[in-house]
């Protein structure tokens with residue numbers, strides 16, 4: 120298959136250098152990091168180095184970084200862990216979350232509300248899906264256990280003013296979590312600049328392996344573990360650490376820090392060209408998300424009266440892998456919750472398209488894509504009427 | 505693709521013949537929360553699995569609205585008019601061909617292939633003929649008689665020359681799972697219960713109790729609803745009578761079920777409408793053919809005369825007891841399916 124991949128927000132290919140770094144930890148340095156012997160010690164060293172290195176880039180202490188199995192798990196642990204710990208400690212019972220969070224946060228908040236009696240408030244957002252610090256301030260309560268606002272939205276790319284929101288929370292002494300799964304691929308993230316108390320990362324969005332993530336937990340933030348058992352990860356997550364994947368994540372994270380400027384300088388102009396061309400070539404099209412304050416690789420659109428699901432299939436058959444907020448493999452398209460929340464009418468919300476670029480995307484790729492996209496959209500629109 | 509053995513083997517054969525295969529499953533409408541049998545999660549998972557094994561792309565295309573409009577509503581409406589509709593015919597013509605062919609074209613496909621048991625033959629005059637399957641037990645030309653020259657020109661039946669047992673054997677050779685969706689009598693879009701429950705739930709006014717009359721219009725009982733009965737039916741009348749009684753007619757205006765004994769039942773002459781001639785045009789003169797009035801019934805010889813406006817008059821050589829308005833009458837000359845139409849209410 121030589122289709123062109125334009126879905127880097129979904130996942131990315133693992134960098135060759137990352138694969139090389141991981142390799143020995145599958146079968147040569149395969150020990151259990153908790154074991155006393157030298158096999159264990161080798162693995163423990165790798166784990167330790169990975170933690171120090173990642174923590175260093177984040178401006179955190181190594182003891183503030185917990186390795187998990189995914190971005191989703193990190194979000195889960197952040198929400199459940201602090202919600203239950205705060206309730207235990209202070210009786211705090213309120214969660215303040217943005218309504219445009221990834222399902223890893225939204226569904227967790229919903230479960231905390233439905234099964235555990237937490238009171239959840241959704242922070243109003245503007246037309247670009249951006250959370251304003253004022254709205255956070257208005258909705259903060261004395262019994263707020265946690266505020267969760269994502270750094271960059273996966274579906275529409277909008278970036279949130281995390282540092283300002285973090286400052287507000289800090290002033291009130293309320294823990295603040297941010298899902299930085301999407302943004303980690305593009306920006307250096309310093310937990311002190313961002314003023315976050317918890318922050319979720321997932322390796323597969325930044326050219327690392329799937330099935331591994333991390334959660335930053337500021338020292339002094341109480342967390343109840345969700346996975347109980349051994350005392351790995353400072354007692355906050357039981358289970359033998361997945362050394363090869365963690366080594367891979369640390370390597371990939373390091374490469375982001377080294378390369379992100381060059382990557383962004385390459386990707387952003389391609390992305391800008393893509394957005395301009397799409398909006399000018401295709402009638403009844405709109406950009407979703409913020410026009411400037413957005414991920415540098417991210418373009419997302421809605422097209423009126425086009426079936427987004429069919430569009431993704433048609434584009435795929437034509438050789439281009441993209442995604443859409445409403446696309447679903449099972450043929451049961453629903454308008455994306457986010458676009459509905461942003462008040463897009465059904466005839467627009469059903470026709471969404473997300474095109475996300477990566478370090479290997481070329482201008483030829485974008486030209487080829489722009490060549491076929493107008494025809495594909497026209498075809499899909501004709502099939503709708 | 506259905507995830508079943510027929511479409512899976514079809515895909516494998518095409519792949520082997522060097523075609524660029526794209527797998528498609530249609531997401532069809534279904535009653536309430538139940539999933540349409542054609543695209544239930546397990547069927548989808550199976551089709552996806554097969555596409556993965558054979559390494560070709562697979563998409564599910566949403567056809568729920570169109571299916572509801574083109575298949576379900578006419579089905580309900582047909583019962584409201586007292587006929588016994590066959591929704592598979594509309595589904596084949598409007599959804600599985602017209603709708604899907606358009607989308608297949610958008611996906612870049614030149615042909616539509618299905619796992620039906622039937623054959624397509626091109627004549628020297630560039631016409632396409634629809635032929636019965638070589639496996640007469642499995643032949644599906646009855647439900648395919650709605651296809652047009654244009655559809656046939658873009659259709660491939662990879663199982664054309666195979667029998668069911670050969671298909672099963674091939675599945676084994678290709679290491680494909682040989683799951684088989686049970687050949688259910690129930691309709692794919694009806695969830696719990698059968699079509700009668702579905703009709704009751706959908707529109708209670710369609711199926712309400714009324715009188716049972718004898719051929720002399722004397723009331724001899726009460727029926728629970730006309731849709732529960734079909735022509736020739738004997739069971740479920742709940743009338744004691746010295747001889748067996750059969751449904752011979754439905755009178756929709758009086759909501760009455762007319763019953764009689766066996767002699768009242770047989771007919772030799774009837775009409776069919778919405779006729780599709782596979783050749784594209786009706787024959788000038790009356791033709792001799794064999795006629796099939798239900799999917800699983802044997803053929804009966806007769807004469808077909810084309811009338812104005814896509815209708816025909818059919819004269820059978822011997823009477824048939826169960827000529828049912830709403831079902832299709834399909835015409836054959838030996839292996840060739842000439843076309844067919846919908847049996848008219850009298």
Ligand SMILES: Cc1ncc(COP(=O)(O)O)c(C=O)c1O
Nearest residue numbers: 189190191221223273300301321
């Ligand atoms: C913003 C955001 N949060 C969380 C996740 C979940 O990450 P993972 O796939 O590692 O569980 C994703 C990726 O889908 C994401 O985009």
